[in-house]
Amino acid sequence: MKRREFIAGTAALLASPRRLRAQGPPRRIGLFGFLDPIAREAWRTGLRERGWIEGKNLLIEYRPYAETPDRTPALAAELVALTPDLIVAAAPQGAVAMKSATTTIPIVFVAVADPVGLGLVQSLSRPGGNMTGFTTWVPGDFIGKQIEILRELVPGATKIALLVNRDNQMHRLLLAEEVPRKRTVALPIVEATKAEELDTAFASAAAQRADAMIVFGDYLTIRQAPRVVALAAEYHLPAIYFFRQFANGGLVVYGPDIADLFRRAGGYVDKILKGTKPSDLPVEQPTKFELVINMKTAKALGLTVPPSLLVRADEVIE
Helix, strand or coil, rough: CCHHHHHHHHHHHHHHHHHHHHHHHCEEEEEEEEHHHHHHHHHHHHHHCCCCCCCCCCCEEEEECCHHHHHHHHHHHHHHCCCCCCEEEEHHHHHHHHHCCCCCCCCEEEEEECCCCCCCCCCCCCCCEEEEECCCCCCCCCCHHHHHHHHCCCCCCCCCEEEECCCHHHHHHHHHHCCCCCCCCECEECCCCCCCCCCCCHHHHHCCCCEEEEEEHHHHHHHCCHHHHHHHCCCCCEEEEECHHHHHHCCCEEECCHHHHHHHHHHHHHHHCCCCCCCHCEECCCCCCEEEEEEHHHHHHCCCHHHHHHHHHCEEHH
């Protein structure tokens, strides 16, 4: 018995080094852009599900740009200079900067509404080049759907302000292509490119007697979510938001499940690290959308939420 145990133990010692050598050194990837805690944990979960553990077989270089958007190109170049095996770029700003920074390092973008319109890929089915990823929109009039939801909550609404950041290329694209469609309401534009401009934007919406507001998704509004929600309450302005984070005090959220997109991105990271080319991976669209209604906020605004909207809601916050 002891002899068998000795042989088994010796075999294990001999096998372990070979197994460790077979695994090789940790792979290095970059994460470019701002991730809130929910998206960050979802992304890590997607990696863990496929066996990639940060600090063990995966090293991650983080380069956030939300606090210094003017340094986005420099930060992108800095990350590329580290020659990681792959870079994950969050949001349009990060993806566009990476498109300019490298044509060789594989890029997986996440949460980009129209990657074809931004020139990141040739098409969703055949990306071409070194980029692929996950878009936040599906074909159709998404802004129109948000308008419909707001008008169910505010039946007499004839003017709905759009809070946009013109530094966001995706916002500029939407203003040029989506907003000009024939609408049943007026859509005045109020702008904020910096945190200190948010107050002015809401004051402008109020001065124009807007009945409600659509808050475009953006790293600025996400980072300033509590303040944006507070300003909407201060100006008694019913607002619809794109991201789940705004449900904490925000009236209504309608948009893709961003956490699910980042979790799914872990699958593309896994495939590319194992040899698949980005050009062979089609850009994927969201499969989960969330409609969240905050009844406390509706009550504070004096709004009655129709049963037809409550039935469609994925979550109702009491």
